[in-house]
Amino acid sequence: MTLRFTKGHGTHNDFVLVADTRGDLDLTPARVRHLADRRGGIGGDGVIRLAPTAAVARAGEAAADAVLADEPGAIWFMDYRNSDGTVAEMCGNGVRVFAAFAESLGLVDLDGGDELALGTRGGVKRVRKEPNGWYAVDMGPWSYPGGQDAVAAGADAAVMVAGWDAPRPALSVDLGNPHTVVALSRSAELDALDLTREPAVDPPPPHGTNVELVVPLGEEPAPDGGVVGRVRMRVHERGVGETQSCGTGACAAALAVRAWASAGADPDQVPTTWFVEVPGGEVRVRLLDGGHVELAGPAELVFSGEVELPQ
Ligand SMILES: N[C@@H](CCC[C@H](N)C(=O)O)C(=O)O
Numbered sequence: 248m249t250l251r252f253t254k255g256h257g258t259h260n261d262f263v264l265v266a267d268t269r270g271d272l273d274l275t276p277a278r279v280r281h282l283a284d285r286r287g288g289i290g291g292d293g294v295i296r297l298a299p300t301a302a303v304a305r306a307g308e309a310a311a312d313a314v315l316a317d318e319p320g321a322i323w324f325m326d327y328r329n330s331d332g333t334v335a336e337m338c339g340n341g342v343r344v345f346a347a348f349a350e351s352l353g354l355v356d357l358d359g360g361d362e363l364a365l366g367t368r369g370g371v372k373r374v375r376k377e378p379n380g381w382y383a384v385d386m387g388p389w390s391y392p393g394g395q396d397a398v399a400a401g402a403d404a405a406v407m408v409a410g411w412d413a414p415r416p417a418l419s420v421d422l423g424n425p426h427t428v429v430a431l432s433r434s435a436e437l438d439a440l441d442l443t444r445e446p447a448v449d450p451p452p453p454h455g456t457n458v459e460l461v462v463p464l465g466e467e468p469a470p471d472g473g474v475v476g477r478v479r480m481r482v483h484e485r486g487v488g489e490t491q492s493c494g495t496g497a498c499a500a501a502l503a504v505r506a507w508a509s510a511g512a513d514p515d516q517v518p519t520t521w522f523v524e525v526p527g528g529e530v531r532v533r534l535l536d537g538g539h540v541e542l543a544g545p546a547e548l549v550f551s552g553e554v555e556l557p558q
Pocket residue numbers: 260293329334335336337338339340341424425457484485486487492493494495496
């Protein structure tokens with residue numbers, strides 16, 4: 248079977264995108280692994296299928312039913328798969344690239360001021376375009392699964408990275424998908440990390456986790472007054488390995504650093520906007536009213552073509 252695809256990326260977190268406008272493509276784990284294979288296929292950290300939310304619901308995905316109940320206008324669904332073939336609830340960089348893909352297919356006019364509401368397994372996400380061409384996504388609600396006790400302690404887990412003498416404390420953050428964030432004090436240590444092996448997390452999360460290693464870089468004056476925070480991050484993604492960027496991971500990193508910075512501080516002095524530097528570029532994370540968080544950054548479509556799919 249021949250399949251038309253587009254390759255895209257958001258801060259070099261790269262994806263193979265497929266428009267399944269009838270919603271009848273059987274994206275088996277073997278097919279996902281083939282598409283994401285950098286030597287035998289196209290190559291990507293993940294595969295994104297754009298399909299009608301109603302068709303995904305008919306195929307038995309309860310999350311798509313929930314999306315339509317919440318926002319009947321969310322007619323397109325982002326079916327996200329990691330490169331190892333596993334399903335993930337959410338992908339922040341993926342949502343931006345999905346929006347760019349939907350524009351290229353003529354499904355939405357974000358330059359004309361439209362907002363795109365799309366379905367994901369992590370709920371409805373809303374995307375708008377900023378004047379600089381960045382895509383800003385309302386990522387919806389987030390949480391610290393360990394609750395206020397974890398926030399007060401600054402940790403609810405421990406992470407061991409290859410080459411370390413002992414595990415280090417970490418804070419869990421839920422963005423629809425799971426994250427575990429560890430603070431490092433120096434950029435040189437971040438640069439030297441060995442992330443070729445999956446970090447061990449204790450207690451082991453039931454469905455795995457994405458691990459972010461972060462260096463808080465402090466705060467600086469914002470052009471419009473107030474302060475913004477700056478963070479450097481590397482990430483080991485569940486179902487992939489180390490990637491050049493992770494949008495939900497950047498949100499988790501900012502939210503963890505904000506929790507640590509809030510300890511004993513005047514809340515008005517703690518930034519609500521954070522720039523997160525990743526190996527593939529930079530994204531912006533902003534706390535929104537109503538317990539939501541926003542992710543903004545670039546999205547690029549690189550090339551399109553046709554590929555033979557295995558049975
Ligand atoms: N790169 C993504 C996250 C993709 C899913 C993740 N690997 C998981 O399994 O949860 C992002 O930009 O958020």
